[in-house]
Amino acid sequence: MSRKISMKTAINEALDLEMRRDPTVIVMGEDIVGGTGANGEDDAWGGVLGVTKGLYAKHGDRLMDTPLSESAYIGAAVGAAACGLRPVAELMFMDFMGVCFDQIFNQAAKFRYMFGGKAQTPVVIRGMVGAGFRAAAQHSQMLTPLFTHIPGLKVVCPSNAYDAKGLLIQSIRDNDPVIFCEHKNLYGLECDVPAESYAIPFGEANILRDGDDVTIVSYGLTVHRALEAATALAKDRIEAEVIDLRTLSPIDWDTIIESVERTGRLVVVDEAHPRCNLATDIAAFVGQNAFGALKAGAQMVTGPHTPVPFSPSLEDLYVPSAEAIAAAVRRTLSPTGSRSHGIAA
Amino acid sequence: MSNERIKPIVMPKWGLSMSEGKVTGWLKRPGDHVALGDDLLEVETDKITNVVEAGESGVLRRVLGENDTVYPVKALIAVLADPDVSDDEIDAFIAGFVVPAADADADAADATPRYLFAETAAGTIRYATRGEGGPAVLLVHGFGGDLDNWLFSIDALAESATVYALDLPGHGQSTKSVADPSLSGLSAAVLAFMDHVGLAKAHFIGHSMGGAVSMRTALDAPDRVASLSLIASAGLGREIDHGYIQGFVGATSRRDLKPVLETLFADRGLVSRSLIDDLLKYKRLDGVEDALTAISSAMFADGAQSSVLTDLIAAAKTPILVVWGEEDRVIPAAHANALGDAARVAVIPNAGHMVQMEASSKVNALLKDHIGKAA
């Protein structure tokens, strides 16, 4: 049966269902139980924002609080995966990858290749990404492009509860290391989600809105900004097709190319910093493979080349807005649009 | 304001999830005479595009719904009236028309849940029920379908009957564990559902595989089946497009599924992105692939239908209606005549396997008539 639940609940449900289905699934992270060893409640926090709340009561010691020691426990998750478990390790804020990146990109990502195809590392590293939470420069970044750059990693970033559940279940069942990025400002967003288990395959973008005039490609929070922009544009009879990538690696090139070949215009929206991100990547790919279809230069809407600021007034300027996306669409439609080369800054 | 000589045409509500629709093209011009059942306009929802047929006759006096514009359900989009009604009267009617509040509608929807769940001997069965009084009608969908296949029928039938539509085991939101994937097994699940909701006897309307399930039920429990309406039904011949069955079971992506679903309709354009997405969501549920594989192996092994019930059902006493879309590419329309004189037969042009969706007004009228006569 299907009912409306939040993305946070959907993630919790995915973990619960997979732990029930597969005894090799374990979940670890800082405060994911919360309060281990302290004198109060057993399951006091259930994750810093309560995403894993209640799982300890159902699965006991298969949920493990860790010391604040990312390189040790992320490495341990990787090692356990190479030895037959399916660990889901929570890296509370993906920004913390700085202290454990070696275990992710030099170890997990490379085992299979370095060992000549004789290893598999089915680990999931899930954590929060994105700005808008008043969490400042070290807890707000969209570092998805860094992970996407690394061969051997799969990178997932859902935009809604339905996708979050199906993609997380797929991530756990997948035999490769998966970086599962949860936009913290989407946790409360609700949509219809089946109570049953289901897996959404990787590499399949979701088309959220059909349109023939322009293709807007995005992922995560900015998908919703793109939809807002599309609604506003529709009032002016500009019909935008909105594509939600869902997974950044692998990426669904076919859907992007098919759409651009139909619309002739491309706007890519990425909350990440402007250099070497998904927007530049997709714009370049389309430029190389569907140049003939383009009626205007691809437009990129991204965060600026700055750290994420703290003050709400500044942070609100940081994340790409629906207005900025709509403006980018209009640039592709204006006669001079193709001459706009500015990187948002 | 009430005026029996002026008839409003409003944005229809197809199924409970529809809240608005987009006018995509008028098939009649202002001033045209419109007969009952004529195609009036096309409306696109996020689920499907369909033709709105005239429910009454008259002259199309005003067209208010503009092309490519979205209107809420029950918004006034055209006015039909006799030729002698004055323009002033029509203007006054339009001015006085009140679109029912969306909120009130939502409240009503909350009051009667869209879907219900029954814990039966065959597992959890999702169902919907509409209407009160009149004969009981049970809608049984086909392979890979669910009760929303009756989107354009359930409300129309509920005007004069108590209608139940269920999801068979392995389908929709019913249990995905199918204890017995044969016709008898599914028929047993239907009877278990009837027991649960206290339905002693019903008029069965079955589509495709659901038709075969209905026939099986009529043969095994004749006193529980008041009549049979078989729409593009399985069980009336060997042939079936096995490519469709395999394609449907095997498809894992939007790209794979779209051409498969297009074989269901005469008009391929009716397969919307949303229709595909909904089916993908269903297909990706744990257990669905196993259930569909089990059912297809039991019923459509070796590229043909395993059970042909023609002779048995022709000999039964049950009143039978057979409806087919002339352009059905899944089960050939020739099967419509398999029962000869034992059934009333209607083959509808410009419709495919999903004839109850593609030509809903015509099919609904046939169904109502058949049930009315059999009751």
Place this chain on the structure above:
Amino acid sequence: MSENPFPLSKDDLLKAYRTMRTIRDFEERLHIDFAKGDIPGFVHLYAGEEACATGIMMHLNDNDRIASTHRGHGHCIAKGVDVHAMMAEIYGRSTGACRGKGGSMHIADLSKGMMGANGILGAGAPLICGAALAAKVRGDRGVGITFVGDGASNQGTFLESLNLAAVWNLPVVFVVENNGYAESTAMEWAVSCDSYVDRATGFGMPGVTVDGTDLFAVHEAAGEIIRRARDGGGPALLECNMVRFYGHFEGDAQTYRAKGEVEALRASRDCLVMLAERVVEAGVVARDELHRIDREVADLIEDAVRAAKAAPLPAPSELLTDVYVSY
């Protein structure tokens, strides 16, 4: 033959000698062939340190996991990785343990519980915590051993892993192979408290120091520590003091070492010679039996080199395979 006074059967003694001899010959052959330019990349040789890998690995089975270092050939051989596959890997051949895609620093054989040599110093420690966690979750009595040099023992990964292993009471043994040099830097300079045992104590686990050139000392201490871990007694640290016969990597002129240091170590602390003398002196093994092993090992290494050189290079298509299980 005399009564065997050793804690190892004669078979085990011969097996240990064969393992140590294989490691020694493997490394010395690489030393020669590297100098000839036959081998691409970097190699880090384990010669001189054989007793440590051998004494520890004698207590392990294929279900026990080890995480090795950049100086990993000895660990591989002692853990049972096929010598031909190793040699071919180092030569970058398609018949290599990793089909030529890993090289000297990434030889692995998970079927033998060898989770890989590792080019990142200290990276093996968290991984082995995971391996031990997997064993604990499964309840299969497996243990994990991570090797770390005196240099990499300063890595945060290593120190964090000591803490994690202690907090989770994991069946892990941290083996510090102290050869006195972090690449070229002296251990005494680079390690703040000068004692790994103290570090272990600071993380709440016992630490033991043994002479890493004495097979019997390593074997006995490792045996107790591994048994303790296997029985759920938790992690421990074993420091093996040992000697490195060659440079940090091949091509290292070792000008940071005192003149005559290596010669003196070879003369006084060669673990292979010490083992041979003891078992022969005790009358348990005849010198001839050791010589027979020496000849067999020499043939094995010769054959491995010959086979590696004759083996095909990876096909160009191999560049793009094995990145993912599915993508």
Place this chain on the structure above:
Amino acid sequence: MAPVVGIVANPVSARDIRRVVANATSLQVTDRANILLRVLAALRACGVADVLMMPENGGIRSHVERGLARARAQGDDLYPAIHAVAMPITGTVADTHRATREMRLAGASAIVVLGGDGTHRAVAAECGAVPIAGISTGTNNAFPDHREPTITGLATGLAVMGRVPPHIAFRGNKRIDVSINDGATTDLALVDVALVTERYIGARALWRTENFRELYVTFADPEVIGMSAIAGLLEPVARDESGGLMVRLSPAGRTPSDGATILRAPIAPGMMASIGVTDWRRMPADVAFVPEVASGSIALDGEREISFTTRDRLSLTLRDHAFRTVNVGGCMRFAAQNRLFTDAPAPVSADF
């Protein structure tokens, strides 16, 4: 010449397998250095100006030097000058032998030893007439007293500065000399010699009681841990009486069939073991004992050191007054009686 005190501090004692098979203490290097700083401060307080120290690279000396530098920076004159013995470092027991020899030759008045029984044994082998002041690095030792090192330092300072008369300041100690094949190999033990059937040295520590066969102790003290405790729980023999004790253990171990007695003794920290004892008797001084065990290992002060076969001829001889130690208790009592730590004259003239 002003008296010089030698210091031998072993950075690697108390690192053996007893940390794993029992719950033995592991004294950290920083704590060893702190102990030395306390000893040095005590020596300085008694007037000792120069100290000769064994060089090592296990970390003690660098920590000590940091402490000295801290004091200098704060303008405090807390410590004597430290001089390292000029010698190469091998990181083995040979360093202790060499440093002790150098200290003796340099005329050291006493040697403070920080380590376990093994370290003390190595110093005793080379110290000749130079008295030893022992400080234990752990709980696993029988020879050095367990006492706050500051007090040991004060007593040693008083003794070497001549503030306490020698017959009170120092006392004689027993040892057992081990001779193999008529002196071809010799060694010694300060507390105990155990003959075990394991014929390999391995991880050295002695803890598998089933292999114990014969035990010879210089003193049998029920208050200490280890081999001496086995003897001490049978028949105590004091440090200051002549002769020791010899104990024969049952080869059948815990389930003796030969009428042996079962003794439960703390053979290592936290480790109680049941041992079958066949018989025991006094071991007079200067009488050579020939063990009955035909082959195995000789463990000296708790560590396997020498293996032997049926071809080897062993003999063990206990010596009284074999080497000298600082009598810490005696020194401190004398200091109190004579008001050595007050600015007032002694009220009572001590009777020498």
